[in-house]
Amino acid sequence: MVFKRMLGAFGVGAPSVDTVLATPRIQPGGMLTGEVRLTGGDFDAEIEHITLGLVARVEVEHGDGEGSGVGEFSRAQVSGPFTLRKGENRTIDFSVSVPWETPISEIGGQHLNGMALGVRTELAIAKAVDKGDLDMVAVEPLPSQLRILQAFLQLGFQFKSADLEVGQIYGSGQQLPFYQEIEFYPPPQHAGSVGEVELTFIANPGGLEVILEADKRAGRYGDDAIGRFTIGHDDAMHTDWPGELDRWLAGLSQYGGQYGGHQGGFGHDGYGHGDHHGGYGHPQHHGHHEHRSGPGMGAVVAAGAAGVVGGLVAGEIVEEIFEDEEEEG
Template sequence: MAFRTFLSSLGVNAPEVTAVLESDEIRPGGTLRARVIVKGGGADVRIERISVQLVTRVEAAEPTEKSWDNPGVVAYQAISAFDLAAGAEREHGLAIEVPWETPITHALGRRMRGPRAAVRTILEIDNAVDRGDFDEIAVHALPAHDLFFDAYETLGFRFDEAAVKTGRVTGGRNQTSKFWQELEFFFPADYRLGPLAQLETVFIARPDSLDLITGPHGPYPFDYAGLTLDRCVAWLDDHCRTRWQN
């Protein structure tokens, strides 16, 4: 039964739920903090559950490139059942640990084409569900991500778009998430692969390191300690010329 239909059958105004985020910018491995404010409607109700979810746009779940109606849940935290009196207001604080493999929406401080992320708040009463609060957020790249993005740009690669996919990526031996993100870059002209040739890249991040997968090759592990732009540029250039020009 739809949430609004359920409440209408009781002849009451709907309770309202809002998640107030401490920040709308996060990074993988960080903490998403929010205050959840619930305001009672025209009658006493039993709130069965409130779920606050970190969600991402998943390519296969949407009918078009721009739609974003069926997001994938990356992480969540739930507030258990409680009674809410008519007109009353309650506030709950929560913190969601952001997984290291959370798909990013921004790199080098810029929004990327394709990916989107949001915080979705769901209110449940007697098996009726209201998805009334939906706040888009920015998931910024880790410093190691940014170093590789910078290396791609230094070598003349041009970023095209990113997409989040479901399942296990080939070569993802350390993957723990059910989602993975594919980043597509056009090869620069001096690699002589044609103007439409693309390099597909996947990062699988952890607290101390990340794996880099390029097309069918990898994973290649990189520790965060000691990782520099010069090292990334040299490795990426040698890797691409070895794998795609010989």
């Protein structure tokens, strides 16, 4: 995947940069490898640094509304200072680590509706910075995450959409300033008590925090119920996830959301946005947002699977950035 773009910040005759990803598909906690290819312009250029940033489209709540922005959630400098001579071709290899909490954007070769992630190349010359090169990247689930996603499908859930919400999940080990919500429509046997279920993974080297939010039907013990499960990656591969999820959902209608406190099962904690956190035992309803429907994840799995947010950009520009790159790719 190569995107050629003249560095407009430096004027006519400036160097150009191509970023080539050797690993356009990655997993959380993995390595992103490739090379940055530079072509000198009409003059010698003193390069101060080349930095790669992982960026994603995120949803930001403000007042009674919600907007989109581009959040940079990981940075790695891949080159220090050097002189790029007039007309010179230079290649810089890179290998950078991917945060464990990097959101999932693709399953079995199928893109998750609502997700947009990329690698942005930043080149600094004479204290001017150009962030013009953006490569789209696909993030596939870890095997432990895929097992849980498959369990939803086995129970008859249908994928709705996915997005990234700015904020912190209360009581979790979350490190990034946003979290991913993967939304499902419930199967018929639970449709009477549950409207939607949102799944969030907080991954780390040792395992997963699995956080569920069920939007319960009106009149059934309140609005939402929260379930949590913390487990190692290896143990997750041998857990009866369809059974765990089915028991949790059945408990919502039977016990009003208080089911699941047993050892090793789903418990119920607070879940908050931004600076507003619910307390333990009192899940906080944080609203639901309309998204475009995506393909059913049954087809998706069958196809191939058995620091700080940077400056936020207006939603229109976000769409233009990612859509332009998708067209070029």
